[in-house]
Amino acid sequence: MILEVRDIRKYFEVERGIFSQEKAIIKALDGVSFTVNEYDTLGVVGESGCGKTTLAKIILKLISPTSGQLQFNCGLITNFRKDVQVIFQNPYNSLDPKMRIFDIIAEPLIIHGIVPKDKLRPRVLDLLRTAGIEENALERHPIEFSGGQRQRICLARALAVEPKFLILDEPISSLDLTVQAEMLDLFLKLKKQLRLTYIFISHNLAVVRYIASRIIVMKEGRIVEEGPAGQIFSQPRSEYTKTLLDAARN
């Protein structure tokens, strides 16, 4: 077990109008519980608004839940910001536009003191190579790169801290299909090579099918079905899962 999620709820208060005193409550997450085991790839599937991104941010401790607990395995996760990393969906907003690629990758190395100063450059080059970015990228800025390349840079940055657990929130949804396939293969390769655990969030069933070993299906802040990937696709139990599969199939 690497992570146990217990009955997480996240409610947002929203004002109904400029002059109204009434407040509406949006239940982004309404009682979500599941377990992630080491070296799993957990796929989280659902339409927009089902709460998947809110869940990711809570797991990453970027926002706090209204109620419920997160239990990380303290033997495995010793330094949270180092052991748990993230790749976000939007490649155009995930990198500081004013920084050079070298600095972007070097920064986490510096923050966590992973390598001494003289070893920074070789380590950065190594990370870029792993992610499939050419050497001459070092002096350039994010704006010169395509969406797929930027996600690779985000990947290199996340891998810099040598994480154990990677949360991927729709990391390829905004990319061309051919690039999506390349990135998925890269994720799979790295997972094996670096012995990582993944939570892979997507609205695209075919993508999740390709990469996940276990799947949870979310709808309106709740989990409606969970199980091994093959089973979800061949013997879906909930009506909602069946609707999703139908839509994806024809």
Added chain:
Amino acid sequence: MLVIGILSLIAIFAPFIAPYSPDRIDEASLLMPPSGAHLFGTDSLGRDLFSRMVYGARISLTIGLIAVGIATIIGVFFGSLAGFYGSWIDGLIMRFVDIMLCFPTFFLILTVVAILEPSIYNIMAIIGLTNWMGVARLIRAEILSLKEREFIQAEVALGASHRRIIFNHLIPNAIGPVLVSAVLGIAGAILLESGLSFLGLGVQPPTPSWGNILIEAKSTLGVAWWITIFPGLAIFITILGFNFLGEGLKKKIG
């Protein structure tokens, strides 16, 4: 940009350009119109106007730059804290900004100057201390919108300290509009200093400042047009120059 460039060069190289020392009194040449010997003419004490203006350029520009520098540093400091931390810190700082904005700053400056000795340093400090609020608001707004972008969240996830996030990521990305405001602010500061000097509350004679040269202009208006025209023109062109620079920067950034 050209204007500012030339102006800065003049200010820096003042001692080499000015043909005479600004204080040199030539009793034989009182109130002479522009001529070969005296490009801009002389004033009622026989001092060469051109030289005085060149040195005055130095003074005015320095005051403008430093005053705006002070204002920017204070503004960025308060604005970033307010924008980044939000909640009660934001509330507190913004109320402070509102209070400062309520003060009629010109009168505040007059009062302070009347109490303390008017000196160059006081002027710089005072203008700086009363003009940081706009900058604070600007940078707070930029930071509030930047905070929502994923790259800031990624920095948090990477374990970056608050200080690193503010100084290495938020401020460099937010600084654009602040720079534009600063450049335009220099124009304002120079105008303010000229006004104060004209009223006798700014730079004190014999140190030349375009503003205090104009003091004499009042009494000699009919007789010596050059004492009025040249400083006035200089102030006008400088302000225009900085405004153009600011507008140009705005286009480049936006």
Added chain:
Amino acid sequence: MGNVPLLSIKNLKVIFQLDDQQIIAADGVDLDIKEGEVLVLAGQSGSGKTVTALSITQLLPPTAKIVSGTILFKGRELLGSNEDDLRRLRGGEIAYIFQEPTAYLNPVFSIASQISEVIMLHQNKSRKQAIKEAEELLRNVKIKEPKERLSAYPHNLSGGMNQRVMIAMALACRPTILIADEPTTSLDVTTEAQILKLLLELKKSLKFTLFFITHSLSVAHRIADRIAVMYKGKIVDEGLKDVIFSQPQHFHTKELIAAYEKIGKIQ
């Protein structure tokens, strides 16, 4: 009907002028669209698909220049037409829908006013008539409770719904051809399926030609009659859907199909 294509693009060359650099966006594009068919233009980002589509009614940004080529619509040459003629075509006979509906819907106007504006612009109807027709159009695009939605604003509606509104606006004046540039790319897979289904149904009932641009062969597989593959500014493969999938000629088509096989469909 005959064999004259509805839209015929020949040797279209478009370049982008950036400072002192010239980027070739379309490099001699030859494409025919037959009346009544669904033609899917497939290719990666940057291949020139959008530029080709926008060139038809010259909606290109000022940095772009159409260097050469002809575009015949119903036998009439479009390149070189004056702005008035083009404006009459846009939204009239040639309608567009794009990827981000929120970029094209004005956030401060209600749905009703935006749809009715399009109607009043191209037809001689009063505001009241236009709004009534707007309600009917919303119903046609399967928006529930169309009357309530009329007074809503774009930010009140989901991405899928806004896209339906865009479709309603595009079809308001019964266009001959609907050009759809990646309209489902930023939508959920399930919403995408609904919108694609809707487009095909509307095409049947309103009888327009559909020119659909996408990077996903998955979408092409779902709706295309014919597919044209674009790569680096040129059309590299073209044919009936089944032929393209079973006998791809160009290596890039094979790449696209490989990705589709991997993650574009569920077995």
